[in-house]
Amino acid sequence: MIAAYLVLSIPFAGILFFAFAGHRQETGRLNVRFNAVTLAATVWLVINVLNNGTLLSAGKAFIVDSFNVYLIVLTAFIGLTTAIFSAPYMEHEKQLGKLTEKRLKLYYSMYQGFMLAMYLVLTTNNMGVMWVAMEGATLATVLLVSLYRTPESIEAAWKYFILCGVGIAQALFGTILLYYAAVQIGDGDNALLWSVLFDNARQLNPEILEIAFVFMLIGYGTKIGLVPLHNWLPDAHSEGPTPMSAVLSGLLLNDALYAVVRNKMLVDGATQGNLAGLLMMGFGLLSFLVAALFLHRQKDIKRLFSYSSIEHMGVMTFAFGMGGPLATFAALLHMTVHSLTKSAIFVTVGHAAQLAGTQNMERIRGLIKTQPKIGWGLLIGTVAIAGFPPFGVFTSEFLVLLATMHSYPWLAPLLLLGIGVAFAGLFRHIQPMVYGENPEGQLPIKANLWPVMVHLALVLWLGLAIPDFLANWFSQATLLISGSMPL
Amino acid sequence: MNWLLAVIQTLLFVALAPLLSGWLKWCKCHLQNRKAPSLLQPYRDLLKLIRKQPVVAEHASWIFTRSPYIIFSAMVLAASVVPLIAVDLPTAASADVIVLVGFFAFARFFLALAGLDIGTAFGGMGASREMTISSLAEPAMLMAVFTLTMTASTTNLSLAITHVLNEGLVLRPSFIFAMFALILVAIAETGRVPVDNPTTHLELTMIHEAMILEYSGRHLALIEWASQLKLMLYGVLIANIFLPWGIARDFSLHALGYGLLAVSGKLAVLAIMLAISETLVAKMRLFRVQEYLSFAYLLGLLGMLSHIILEASR
Amino acid sequence: MTILMPAYAAVLFSFASGLLALMTHRRPLLESLCLRYAARFPGRIPLVGLLEESRYPIRLRQAVFVLLGISGLLAVLAGSAALVSPSAVTDQIGLGLPWLPWHVRFDGLSGFFFLIIGIAVIAVSVYGPGYVRAYQEEKHPFAVLGLFTGLFVAGMLLVLLADDAFFFMIAWELMSVASYFLVAFQHENPANRRAAFLYLLMAEVGALAIILGFGVLAGFSDGLTFDALRQTNLSTGWASIAFVLALLGFGMKAGIVPIHVWLPEAHPVAPSHISALMSGVMLKVAVYGLIRFCFDLLADAQWQWGVVLLVLGTISALGGILYAMMQPNLKRLLAYSSVENIGIIFMVLGLAMIFLANGFPQLAALGLLAALLHAFNHALFKNLLFLGAGILQHQVHSLDIDSMGGLIKRMPQTSFLFLIGCMSISSLPLFNGFVSEWLAFQTALQVDVLDNGVLRSLIPVSAAALALTAALAAACFVKVFGLIFLGLPRSRHSEKAQEVEDKGMLLALKLLAGLCFFFGIFPTLIIGALNTVAKQLIGQVLPNATLLSWMWLAPVSAQNASYSPILVLIGVLIATGFTFWYLRRNPDTKTMRRSAAWDCGFGGLNARMQYSSSAFTMPFRRIFAKVWLIDEQIDKDMQGAQDMDVAAIHYRLQVQDHSWPKLYQPIAHGINAAARLVGRIQTGNIRVYLGYSFVTLIVMLWVVSL
């Protein structure tokens, strides 16, 4: 369990360190190191969990089971690679005069703060604390969204703040209802602990839990970006600094979904029905289809990919909602590959925008000509996210489709329609950017594309073969969530 | 022995083709109140052409000079598979009626290429029109042929004819339709009135002649001979498929002679009918040809349908 | 050693070729490695010489294509081995999903398509080095071309090996995506980008349909392996849905009308050897998919499906060739002609299915055989023609048929080889294209055994349509060959054109042309091998396929129909030889006199008087006017007093595909309109957004309280 504490305390130290001593030249590199150490700690945690099964800290404040441990590693990994990307990126922004030293300090400090909130969401055993951490994540990032202080960024940050704040307040109401249901059957102090709730789920009042779940779904669903609660998401993603977009898309959305799934497990246990699942499916499918259509109308490259994030979150929500081992497995896999791919894409998008000096897609042209690595990175990343094999996104979408065919065959055409429309929406914008002649005076920039390559390589690997330990891990998580092993 | 007979029949075919043309011309002249040339005139023309040194356009390539040989031998091969005076000859098995159509296509392909080779407008025009008409004629022809082959359940001409012979006189509506279709196709494919006029060099109407405008000497002879062969092939097809009586079924001299006589008679009658129609009918505009050929196709289709509905329904 | 070894090796070699191409810009790295190695073992490095700055790119390219060629050879080897081995070989590869490793199965059908791919790849690898030399490295990096070529070939081979739906889809999409990058290779041209996008979009849609098709099967079975899918017991309704989905997916890839539109856009813009692979081979992989799905996985074929295939095939065949005829761009024309040939294949497959469903497996085997043989033949001659088109583009710097002419004198070898391709594709006797069409006709003519009157009348009609197609194809390729190679040169480039110098490029053409002729004369060789496929798929063989001897082709029985190409060839040789010898005996007239062509007395015959492509096809345009969207305009420049004199006339002709305005544009408009509609929900006003949350919450609460 020490590992879990380490995972939490390193970012905490990071916040303090950067807040008070974050004005040095090599801050970016230090940020990388903080994240690297955290990653090491999470690996240790993994080894612990793999050896001992579910870990419960003394006092039951924290729980690490097969479901969240892999999200923890994923979080740490993407945190690290994004930090690697962000160091030269932010330096470049500073040189352009877009940012001051002070804001960089804020940025790095809040980067750690965000990571801390994420780890806390994942590790905590207390549903209330989970809520607190989720709100904390909003608070940590809201100033980062408005980091550039442009009117648009302030507008985006305000919307992010208000919509997520109001949204998440609903989740708190849901949590209170949950607590209310829990105190009726047991002791008060431990009543919000997930491990306790899960064990006693059958005794909870199903009606209350259903109402509570609605609040949770609306609340955390706002964070996931489910249509029609998604409106803050494209704004916040497009106006903040790109590394922020990468972690928001790659991590925050996942963790919000994680919270929803945890709650769904409770509701399923209590109601023995499928209402929660059906709600999730509905929201997921709606988000998926609407976001796919939105892709066609985008002009800003980061907005484009944030809608793509909504779309993929829709798929995952749908899959988790469908339940069943196959869909759950697929959703878990999709979480992983989507995070990896999307954060890789945002890295290349950031570079592309720096290269062209704009986020307006109509003015980004000929990336492959100017800087082949960036162009190819973006192109391959898009191919991957659009669900082409042999990348992992395909695998997960394939499994989702298959599960849909098994359980709800008449929904499968809708799903396919969405995939097709989304693909067209993405590619009609991406292709002109990477191909063709480059505008005059567009010069290569200094870029670190290792994170992109590593991410895409991992996604490729997951598409070709899921390594045994990971498969085992996913299967354990599937077992935990859905109650049975995939096939 | 059989093989020898096959070769002899083929040679006979080749040898008789100009005669049929001569006979046709003779009939036509008489019908039009003109003085007819000798029946042997086509032979004399061919001989004269063969003796002459050919004149070839400067930029003609090997396609132009070799095409006549290819076209001629394609026609000879076609002649080898069509039973003229006897059925059951071994060559008939080497190629069936579809291959026969293939031979025609082969010849046409090179004829059109030769037309294009010189680079004159006429050549191109002829090639274009020839390919157009043949494209339309081919389905009509196959429709007619299919009617026959489905009745006989074979595409082997020789066997099909035997089948018709064995059945004796059966009045098949399908055959009537198919025969008319085939006749219409034959007229179009051999470049007769009303589709094309073999005797004219009016530039706006010519098709076949436009392609061979540059040919001379032995090349022209081969091409002319080939087209005479084609005419005779179609004639024999019509005569021997639909009215096969008289054809030799064994290889006795008697039977063969009788067969020769029979086929000559049938061809002579067909030629007279063609001559009459050519005298009575005017050549039609190029873009009316499609209607003409659609009608042929329709007949073929009707033949097919009546075979299916009236004759073989289960 | 199993026959899978060469198959795996073929895949690996094509991968290796792709990876090797990535080394294009790694010369310094390799050099330093070699130097380090050399320092340790002096005097043992033959490789260092290859790394010289000047020779490295050439050597690398050659090495890449050598690897590709080896892959092709191995594919041919594996394919032949599979065709002679009586049963399928299966294997598993430890990749894929944890509970579903990649299943591999190599049977006669896969083997046959391996053979097709192998031959094409060999030709391409011989042709490639000479062809890619023309590309500037900065503009068109070889690394990209080589990498994706390797992946493309590997993808196609893997599709054939796949024995579970998941692996199949991965391989399938690998093939699609890799070829997308190849289509987009020369991306400076906006038209190319557009074509590439369209291609990828259609590939995606098709793939989704296939996935759904597999999904239907998998929904009723307990696994994704083909074995499990074969066992599925589907109701007719579900089976029909699966069939339609598969048809949509594979048909889209194969390019049947009306979902063919990507094909004439995408195939021409890729480099020619890639076009050859795409048009010649990739479409066949789609055919393979359809056969595998409909004849192997779907247990009980329905005759209605056969009718669908037949009708779609007929439409594609006719539509394809009519569109091809109107194209002024050679590669577009060839691409449309691929649509035609795929149509023919689909027709025959439809016949096979009809016979199979009606309980005549032997006739079904005949149809299947004809379809497969046509696929094989089409691969040969289409490859030949595309590679030839590449040479033309190389030498004439254009693909516009109307700007060529007279090349037969300037490029004698190419023209001869191209002629063979044209003759094969026009299905003239003695060449391979004829054999498969002949078999197709023979299949259609067996209709008499059927009871169903509709079928009995439908099939002959479609056979007549096939005849029309063949005749139109001949017309089309007369135009192609005549306008490109015959007549007078129509442009300066074609006047200056010369025979291609690279031996390899010509060798590739010779190889393919030789095969076209060889299999035109000895079709029995391949048909015999194809019997293995029919046996494994349908469980029936043709009793008389190689009746009498290898000389004769008699698919049903000798009484029914027979064709002996070798005898025909002998006959042609004798007849031609004899006439040739006989007519040229006379030494006086043996030589020919050359003189100017007749010019109607106007004087000065010039190239502009020749028939152009649009002139040649004018009669067809009139007759089949409804098939195209024709935009014909004649502009007259008037001058002089009161503008009465015509100074110049401009003729402009645009021929467009009907499926654009009828099918694609409505869909595109629909999506844009839907997106605009959806866009309205995002107004930018935060109060509206809050309203959404509020309403959602209320509605959801109401829903749960119900």
Added chain:
Amino acid sequence: MNIEQQDFYTQAILSMAALVGLTSFLMLGQGRLLRLIFVFALQGLLLTLTTALAAYSLDSPHLYISAMLTLILKVIFIPWMLRRQVLLMNMHRDVEALKNNTAVMLGGAGLMVFSYYVLHPIVQTSSAIMLNALAVSLSVVLLGMLLMISHRQAVAHVVGFMAIENGLFFAAIVATKGMPMVVELGVAFDVLVAAVLFGIFFFHIRTSIDSLDVDRLNRLHEVDQ
């Protein structure tokens, strides 16, 4: 079940609930910012009292801490901060014209009924009093949202946001005797940070669009011009 049958504590809680609900309605119809803030502070005070009452009558001392926190945050700090901002930005004279005020008020009343209806299943497991208290808090939450939807001033949005928090807090107190301490502290911390951030944002928005009217924050949208 009638109110006279309940004990004094319950009666007090119900009265408080009624008052809290009333304050929500008052806020909803309030166009002047300073008064809005005042009513908000009043609501905070009612909450503090309720908490203290609960702490006293239920004998759970940790609720005193909650009460203290509420007092400091919701009654003193946030109103003070908001008031300061309003005065600083010279907005205290502005009166926001509220469209369809009557309809909104009626809608608010409807929401109260709806809350009652939605939470009805709770009766099965607990007393009606819980239902009533929870229904009030839910309607406070919903009214807070309605407040945000109907008001255009950013300050009003903050007040609405905080009012939602108040509703949640009230629910936690009356229904479950407060949340576990760690959660309470966390929530309070979040509210504090949020309040500070709101202050920062007022400044930014003001400099960026020269107003605090959220309707003018509409550069980012997806509608065709």
